[in-house]
Amino acid sequence: MGPKLTGGEFIVILTGAGISAESGLGTFRDKDGLWTRYDLAEVATPEGFARNPALVHEFYNARRANSREARPNPAHEALARLRRDWPGDVLIVTQNVDDLHERTEPAPPGGDGPSGLIHMHGRLEGALCAACGHRWPAPARMAPADPCPACAAAATRPDIVWFGEIPYHMDEIWFALRQADLFVSIGTSGTVYPAAAFAQDAGRAGAWCLEINAEASAVAEDFDAVLIGPASRKVPEWVEGLLAALSHPPG
Ligand code: APR
Numbered sequence: 001m002g003p004k005l006t007g008g009e010f011i012v013i014l015t016g017a018g019i020s021a022e023s024g025l026g027t028f029r030d031k032d033g034l035w036t037r038y039d040l041a042e043v044a045t046p047e048g049f050a051r052n053p054a055l056v057h058e059f060y061n062a063r064r065a066n067s068r069e070a071r072p073n074p075a076h077e078a079l080a081r082l083r084r085d086w087p088g089d090v091l092i093v094t095q096n097v098d099d100l101h102e103r104t105e106p107a108p109p110g111g112d113g114p115s116g117l118i119h120m121h122g123r124l125e126g127a128l129c130a131a132c133g134h135r136w137p138a139p140a141r142m143a144p145a146d147p148c149p150a151c152a153a154a155a156t157r158p159d160i161v162w163f164g165e166i167p168y169h170m171d172e173i174w175f176a177l178r179q180a181d182l183f184v185s186i187g188t189s190g191t192v193y194p195a196a197a198f199a200q201d202a203g204r205a206g207a208w209c210l211e212i213n214a215e216a217s218a219v220a221e222d223f224d225a226v227l228i229g230p231a232s233r234k235v236p237e238w239v240e241g242l243l244a245a246l247s248h249p250p251g
Contacts, residue, residue, distance in 0.1 A: 002182070002208055002210065002224070002225065003181075003182075003208045005242065005245055005246065007086065007087040007088060007246045008087060008088045009088050009181035009182055010088055010089045010090075010091075010176075010179055010180050010181050010182075011082070011086065011088065011089070011090045011091070011180070011181070011182045011183075011184065012090075012091045012093065012176050012177060012180040012182070012183050012184070012198075012202065012207070013079060013090065013091070013092045013093065013183075013184045013185075013186065014093050014094070014095070014183070014184070014185045014186065014188060014195060014198050015079075015092060015093075015094040015095065015096060015101070015185075015186045015187055015188070016094075016095045016096065016185075016186070016187045016188025016189065016195070017033075017095070017096060017187060017188070018186065018187020018188060018189075018213060018214055018231055019073075019075050019076065019094075019096070019100075019186050019187035019231045019235070020070065020073075020076075020096055020098055020100055020187070021187065021214075021231070022073045022075070022230060022231065022232045023070040023071055023072060023073045023076075023098075023100055024066070024069075024070050025066055025067060025070050025098055025100075027187075027189075028189075029189050029191065038059065040163065041163075042055065042056075043055065043056050043059040043060075044160075044162050044163055045162050045163050045164055046162055046164060046165065047164075048162075049157060049162070053144040053157075054143070054144055056157075056158075057141075057142045057143055057144060057158070060124060060142070060158040060160065061140070061141045061142060063097070063124055064124040064125070064138065064140065064141075065140065067097075067098040067099065067100075067124050067125075068140070070098065070100060071100075071103075072100045072101075072103050072104045073100075073231070073232045074232045074233075074235070074236050075186065075187075075231035075232050075234075075235035075236065076100050076101055076103075076104045077104050077236075078235045078236040078238075078239040078240075079092060079101065079104070079235065079239070080101075080104035080105050081239055081243075082239045082242070082243070083105070083116060085243055086242070086243070087246070088181075089116070090116060091116050091117075091118070091176050092116065092117045092118070093118045093120055093173055093176070093195075093198075094117070094118070094119055094120070094121075095120055095121045095188060095192070095195050096119070096121070097119065097121055097122055097123055097124045097160055098124060099123065099124070099125055101114075101117055102114055102117060105117075118168070118169045118172065118173060119168065120161070120167040120168050120169060120170070120173060120195065121160065121161045121167060121168075122158070122159045122160040122161045122168065123159055123160075124138065124158065124160070125137060125138050126138055126158070126159030127139075127142060127146075127156055127157070127158065127159060128156070128157050128158070128159040129148035129150065129151060129153060129155055129156060129157075130153075130155040130156075130157050131148060131151055131153035131155040132148060132150055132151040132153065134148055134149065134150035134151065135159060136149055136150075138158065138159070142156060142158065143156075144156070167194065167195075170194065173198075174201065177198055177201045177202040177205060177207070178201070178202075178205040179205075180202045180205070180207040181206075181207055181208070182207060182208050182209075182210070183198065183199060183202035183203070183207040183208070183209045183210070184209075184210045184211075184212065184238075185198065185199060185209070185210070185211045185212070185213070185217070185223070186211075186212045186213070186231055186235060187212070187213060187214070187231050188213070188217065189213075189217050189218060190217030190218040190219035190220070191217075191218050196218065196219050197219075199211070199219060199222035199223050200219070200222045203222060203223075203224070208224050209222065209223040209224050209225075210223060210224065210225050210226075210227065210238075211223040211225070211226045211227070212226075212227045212229075212231060212234045212235060212238060213226070213227075213228065213231075214228070214229065214230060214231075215228060216228065
C-alpha cells in the first residue's frame with residue numbers, strides 16, 4: 001500500500017492519545033475519556049490554573065503517576081524500530097504528554113530527550129516557572145507553593161501546553177511537514193488544531209498521508225489511506241510492511 005519506497009524518504013509521524021491507550025493511559029474524547037470526567041476549562045487552561053492552581057496540580061500529579069506506572073506498548077516499540085532501521089529520517093511529533101516514546105529508546109548523554117521526537121503539547125515530566133521561564137525535571141508531586149530553582153518565585157506550573165496557548169516547536173514542525181515524503185497520523189481524533197491540519201499541510205506539500213486509528217478520525221478525508229484497528233496491532237504491521245518492502249522491493 002502506498003507509494004514506491006527507496007528508503008531515503010523522510011517520514012513524519014504524529015501521535016495522539018490512542019497510541020498510549022493500550023498502555024493503560026486514558027484518551028480524552030472516547031467513552032470514559034478524560035474530558036468526559038473532568039472540566040477541560042478548569043484543568044487545562046491558563047484561566048483555570050489562575051483560579052485554582054492546587055486543583056490543576058492534582059490533576060497533573062495523578063496523570064504523572066499513571067504515566068510513570070505505564071509501559072510502552074508494541075506500537076511505541078514498532079516506531080522505535082522504524083527510527084532505528086529506516087535508512088531515511090523519521091521524526092515523531094507527539095501530542096502526548098507521557099514519555100512512552102522516549103522510554104523505547106536509550107537515553108542520549110546530557111539528559112536531553114532523543115532527537116527526532118517533539119512534544120508539541122509539553123511533558124508531564126517537565127516543570128516550568130511561569131515567572132521566569134526556567135524549566136526543570138518535574139518531581140512526582142507538584143504544588144502551587146513550589147519555588148522555582150532559578151528565581152525562587154512560587155509560580156511553578158506543569159510544562160504542559162494548555163488550551164489557548166501555542167504548541168511548542170511549531171516552526172520546526174511546519175518545516176518538517178513541508179519536507180515530508182510520508183506523513184502518518186496514529187491514535188488521534190483530529191479535533192485539536194493545529195495538529196488536526198497536519199495531514200492537509202503535508203499532503204499539499206506532496207507527502208503521501210496515512211491514518212492509523214481505532215476509527216476514522218474527524219479529518220480522515222485528508223489522508224490517502226486509513227488503517228482502522230488498535231495501534232498495538234496496526235502500527236507493528238505497518239512498520240513490518242515498510243521495512244520488508246525495502247528488503248524485497250517489488251520486482
Ligand atoms: N489504537 C488506535 N487508536 C485508538 C486506540 C487504540 N488502541 N484507542 C483509542 N484510539 C483513538 C480514538 O478512536 C480517538 O480517535 O485515538 C483517538 C484519541 O482521540 P482524543 O482522545 O481526542 O486524543 P488526541 O487526539 O490525542 O487529543 C488531542 O487534545 O485535550 C487535548 O492536549 C490534549 O493532546 C491532546 C489533544
